[in-house]
Amino acid sequence: MMAINDSASEQKLVGKIQAIFFENQENFYKVIQVKVSNSSFKWDEDQIVVTGNFAEVNEGEEYQFSGKLVEHPRYGQQFQANNYQSQLPTTRTGIINYLAGENFPGIGQRTAEKIVAQLGDQAIEKILADENVLKQLNLKPKQQQSLLENLRSDNGMQQVVIELNHFGFGNQLTATIYNHFREKTLDVLHQDPYRLALEINGIGFKRADQIAEQMELAADDPKRLQAALYQSVFDSCYTSGNIYTDAETVLEQAMSLLLNSRRVSLSDQQVAEQLVALASSGRIVVEDHRIYLRYYYEAEWKIAENLKNLLTKKVDLSAEQLEALPKLVDQIASQLQISYGVEQAKAIGQALQNRLFLLTGGPGTGKTTIINGIVASFAALHDLSLDPNEYSDEDFPILLAAPTGRAAKKMKETTGLPAATIHRLLGLNGSDAPESGEQDLTLSGQLLIVDEMSMVDTELFNKLLAAVPPSMQLVLVGDQDQLPSVGPGRVFADLLACSQLPQIRLNKIYRQQKTSSIISLAHAIKQGKLPDTTFKNQPDRSFIACQANQIQVAVQQIITHAQKKQLPLSDIQILAPMYRGSAGIDHLNQVLQQLLNPPSSSSKEVIFNQQHFRIGDKVLHLVNSPEFNVFNGDLGRITGIILAKEKDNEDHQDKLVLDFDGNQVTYLRKDWLKIKLAYCISIHKAQGSEFKLVILPLVRQYRRMLNRNLLYTAVTRAKSLLVLLGEPVAYQEAVAHLAVNRQTSLQQRIGELIKPIGKVKKQTELTLETKVVAEEKGALKPSSAKKDVTELDAPKDGNFRLTAELIVDGQIDPLIGMNGITPTDFQQVINCQDQTRMDIENS
Numbered sequence: 001m002m003a004i005n006d007s008a009s010e011q012k013l014v015g016k017i018q019a020i021f022f023e024n025q026e027n028f029y030k031v032i033q034v035k036v037s038n039s040s041f042k043w044d045e046d047q048i049v050v051t052g053n054f055a056e057v058n059e060g061e062e063y064q065f066s067g068k069l070v071e072h073p074r075y076g077q078q079f080q081a082n083n084y085q086s087q088l089p090t091t092r093t094g095i096i097n098y099l100a101g102e103n104f105p106g107i108g109q110r111t112a113e114k115i116v117a118q119l120g121d122q123a124i125e126k127i128l129a130d131e132n133v134l135k136q137l138n139l140k141p142k143q144q145q146s147l148l149e150n151l152r153s154d155n156g157m158q159q160v161v162i163e164l165n166h167f168g169f170g171n172q173l174t175a176t177i178y179n180h181f182r183e184k185t186l187d188v189l190h191q192d193p194y195r196l197a198l199e200i201n202g203i204g205f206k207r208a209d210q211i212a213e214q215m216e217l218a219a220d221d222p223k224r225l226q227a228a229l230y231q232s233v234f235d236s237c238y239t240s241g242n243i244y245t246d247a248e249t250v251l252e253q254a255m256s257l258l259l260n261s262r263r264v265s266l267s268d269q270q271v272a273e274q275l276v277a278l279a280s281s282g283r284i285v286v287e288d289h290r291i292y293l294r295y296y297y298e299a300e301w302k303i304a305e306n307l308k309n310l311l312t313k314k315v316d317l318s319a320e321q322l323e324a325l326p327k328l329v330d331q332i333a334s335q336l337q338i339s340y341g342v343e344q345a346k347a348i349g350q351a352l353q354n355r356l357f358l359l360t361g362g363p364g365t366g367k368t369t370i371i372n373g374i375v376a377s378f379a380a381l382h383d384l385s386l387d388p389n390e391y392s393d394e395d396f397p398i399l400l401a402a403p404t405g406r407a408a409k410k411m412k413e414t415t416g417l418p419a420a421t422i423h424r425l426l427g428l429n430g431s432d433a434p435e436s437g438e439q440d441l442t443l444s445g446q447l448l449i450v451d452e453m454s455m456v457d458t459e460l461f462n463k464l465l466a467a468v469p470p471s472m473q474l475v476l477v478g479d480q481d482q483l484p485s486v487g488p489g490r491v492f493a494d495l496l497a498c499s500q501l502p503q504i505r506l507n508k509i510y511r512q513q514k515t516s517s518i519i520s521l522a523h524a525i526k527q528g529k530l531p532d533t534t535f536k537n538q539p540d541r542s543f544i545a546c547q548a549n550q551i552q553v554a555v556q557q558i559i560t561h562a563q564k565k566q567l568p569l570s571d572i573q574i575l576a577p578m579y580r581g582s583a584g585i586d587h588l589n590q591v592l593q594q595l596l597n598p599p600s601s602s603s604k605e606v607i608f609n610q611q612h613f614r615i616g617d618k619v620l621h622l623v624n625s626p627e628f629n630v631f632n633g634d635l636g637r638i639t640g641i642i643l644a645k646e647k648d649n650e651d652h653q654d655k656l657v658l659d660f661d662g663n664q665v666t667y668l669r670k671d672w673l674k675i676k677l678a679y680c681i682s683i684h685k686a687q688g689s690e691f692k693l694v695i696l697p698l699v700r701q702y703r704r705m706l707n708r709n710l711l712y713t714a715v716t717r718a719k720s721l722l723v724l725l726g727e728p729v730a731y732q733e734a735v736a737h738l739a740v741n742r743q744t745s746l747q748q749r750i751g752e753l754i755k756p757i758g759k760v761k762k763q764t765e766l767t768l769e770t771k772v773v774a775e776e777k778g779a780l781k782p783s784s785a786k787k788d789v790t791e792l793d794a795p796k797d798g799n800f801r802l803t804a805e806l807i808v809d810g811q812i813d814p815l816i817g818m819n820g821i822t823p824t825d826f827q828q829v830i831n832c833q834d835q836t837r838m839d840i841e842n843s
């Protein structure tokens with residue numbers, strides 16, 4: 001039995017489990033009833049209720065618990081256990097009976113007696129500590145196996161839970177760690193605790209390093225240095241949205257992680273050596289000056305390869321069908337009572353004739369109208385019914401999808417056809433890590449249209465494309481001038497930058513100008529201009545000049561005014577770029593909650609992460625939770641609060657009941673991290689949503705965040721009314737700054753695999769095996785850095801490998817990967833990190 005962290009203040013309890021009252025299926029938390037046989041504290045009753053984190057405990061078995069007696073406000077005295085262990089039989093007869101029992105098939109009474117005769121009263125502990133002791137017993141191999149496996153599984157999970165608790169992991173993480181490593185958990189914990197940081201979401205380098213320090217792992221251990229380096233590559237991508245980073249950034253960040261965690265100095269050389277080792281291990285990939293997480297390196301290649309495969313097969317249309325196309329499009333237009341513009345008609349024609357088609361355009365340029373045209377003409381061309389009821393035995397042949405719930409809902413409303421989120425379409429669970437392996441789903445259908453493509457990140461697009469069969473046609477629609485996806489990559493912009501991919505950019509605005517000055521403002525912003533009318537009131541928009549400290553009062557007044565005009569709260573949305581500061585999202589939410597949903601003695605509230613949640617509050621969902629059918633950016637309302645102490649609340653947990661457009665979901669306390677008050681939300685989170693009235697405060701306080709894409713995205717969220725407020729100079733600064741482009745190589749990968757139309761050459765096989773050799777001190781070998789990827793071979797199994805030999809005179813060059821980097825490049829990194837912070841704040 002492992003040592004238990006005993007402390008003098010801890011109380012002990014020994015007893016048999018009589019009943020398990022409650023067990024949480026998602027973690028190890030249980031409430032059990034124990035028949036007391038012994039206790040270190042005064043206890044006059046026969047039974048006691050014990051709560052805590054337990055692996056599989058069995059009714060009827062005896063356990064020893066350590067912890068403390070607590071007073072539950074509703075249930076009285078209970079024993080709160082921190083640790084527990086099964087009371088292994090201690091007497092000779094007890095051990096013999098235990099081993100001869102049904103837990104150990106193949107071991108009878110005689111064998112059990114023999115084991116105890118030779119190994120003594122400590123037989124079980126001895127076997128668990130060293131399986132070699134079994135050799136002296138002359139047991140059959142099957143008996144040995146039965147003994148070992150069953151003793152270990154009886155004790156294994158229990159020990160894991162105890163030890164993870166001992167290291168301070170709560171219920172949820174304990175369950176996640178155990179489910180990930182299973183019976184190897186303790187080995188991982190003892191031999192390479194950094195794997196926790198590398199493989200488990202929610203555990204960072206610092207936490208793993210604390211465990212490693214307790215295990216006395218040296219501060220310069222290669223595992224430690226590699227873990228910090230990996231974490232730095234990971235952080236650079238996830239915080240900036242870049243697909244790759246560079247050696248200088250990684251080395252600098254890793255060093256700061258290492259020194260912040262333990263005050264032991266390390267040389268640059270030591271850390272740089274481990275960067276090379278990490279690349280050799282395949283967990284990161286180094287190509288030229290770029291450092292990738294392996295997943296993203298492969299994802300970009302796979303996207304390019306899947307696009308190439310898709311484009312290889314032509315759409316099978318007969319000469320008659322092709323000839324009839326223009327007429328068909330005209331017919332559809334007259335059904336919709338419009339006449340398509342030249343570009344619009346061309347877009348529909350191209351979507352019908354190509355396996356892959358990209359469509360981008362600003363607000364009001366007719367994207368939705370074109371989607372409707374594509375759907376109707378595709379159905380007419382292929383003689384398909386658009387009535388979902390006629391497909392009871394087969395799948396509907398036209399799939400419509402979007403990255404958020406709200407965008408999918410909008411698609412459903414505008415087309416009158418079923419539409420889903422991409423996650424739902426692919427059956428993805430929100431907690432799937434990018435590395436969660438190959439998915440084998442293949443979509444069924446003939447046409448897939450994805451809207452709001454600017455929000456789709458590299459990981460999701462990779463997964464989506466992997467599920468698209470070569471027989472399907474794919475239409476990707478979006479507005480490339482909006483903010484890029486929250487996750488790494490800028491897929492839509494990269495695809496549009498590839499002229500070899502069939503695409504159309506819509507420029508003409510069709511939404512009537514006289515009813516919308518918002519749209520013309522958006523198009524001017526896109527072109528880097530702020531029209532003279534920006535700060536003058538128009539029928540559908542207005543401007544209120546004020547300073548940062550006046551924003552709160554101004555916003556309160558606008559909302560009060562809008563409410564007097566009978567505009568429901570769900571139609572009003574305040575958008576801001578930043579969470580912090582007097583004009584930041586968090587402060588505005590507090591102020592607005594006070595105005596719109598103040599505390600009252602008759603209504604319940606809970607406090608979580610310094611936020612008060614009350615019935616009626618508007619909330620924003622921050623992550624994708626397909627299990628609830630709620631997605632990142634969805635807005636809902638709190639309709640119920642059930643407190644743990646309430647009479648009929650059987651599982652004694654605090655709960656919030658939320659309503660997302662009719663979808664009622666119950667959130668336990670562990671889920672509350674997923675929501676935030678939403679009277680004011682970030683512009684990032686508003687992507688994919690539209691609101692009747694948008695209120696947009698911009699002040700110089702946000703200067704670091706302000707750029708053209710951000711302002712454009714905010715303004716285009718307003719459907720009918722827009723109130724701008726703040727400092728004119730902040731608007732001017734936003735329009736003047738173009739967002740820094742993310743570092744991605746998708747365009748390059750596509751360029752290597754898909755030749756420009758009309759210039760298709762014989763494809764050279766690709767490989768991703770790059771050999772980088774630094775010839776001169778302080779520099780990578782120029783020829784390797786310039787090596788054309790088409791010279792290399794891509795393994796069919798997708799097992800990309802990289803050999804990085806960054807060796808100079810037998811030494812690792814501390815300047816690895818920095819060759820050719822100019823101060824401007826470095827500045828770009830800094831700018832990206834600024835962008836990054838914004839992404840962190842908004843994610």
Ligand SMILES: Nc1ncnc2c1ncn2[C@@H]1O[C@H](COP(=O)(O)OP(=O)(O)OP(=O)(O)O)[C@@H](O)[C@H]1O
Pocket residue numbers: 338339340341344361362363364365366367368369370510511512
């Ligand atoms: N060819 C056309 N003739 C007449 N009206 C058109 C035409 N194309 C689009 N419209 C109208 O213009 C308006 C905007 O079109 P649509 O909603 O399709 O644009 P969108 O690009 O999807 O805009 P948003 O991104 O703002 O939703 C709609 O009222 C639509 O009916």
